[in-house]
Amino acid sequence: MATILVVDDYSTSQRLLGFILRQNDHTVVTAINGLGALTQLAARAIDLVITDLSMPEMDGMTLLHELRANPQFQNLPVIILTGSAYAQDNTRAKAAGATSFLTKPVDSEELIAMVTRLLTQPDDAQAMSPESAEPGEPNSVLDSRMRIGEPYLVTRT
DSSP states (O other): OOEEEEEOSOHHHHHHHHHHHHHTTOEEEEESSHHHHHHHHHHSOOSEEEEOSOOSSSOHHHHHHHHHHSGGGTTOOEEEEESOOOHHHHHHHHHHTOSEEEESSEEHHHHHHHHHHHHHOTTOOOOOOGGGOOOOOOOSSSOTTOEETSOOOOOOO
């Protein structure tokens, strides 16, 4: 479907996001910080970016500023997915041009609903509030209780 760039210095978050996105037929490319993200963006076409805020070398806010300053990426949907619960981070990210802001932990269904909405309405830069996300059918592998940013113990019966 789409190529999504996941930018996070925490490898567990990268793997979990990648798994969820691939289960929904997306191609996933990763970077550990904003500098790596810019390298990935220069190398291939990216349809959407999901980035953390706090990362070494170049954080998510700086990456967002770089993207919005470049005409090529001004309309690229960017979801900030962070563990920061500070209201000022949400306000700063929106002011800098973030398409959406989600706080970890986030339900996999909520994330996929947001990704689907942004990919099907690329010109709609308004963020979807978590309350307005319509849950989809639970994934055969993932259930609606999976939350990114929380530890998991997976057992098979």
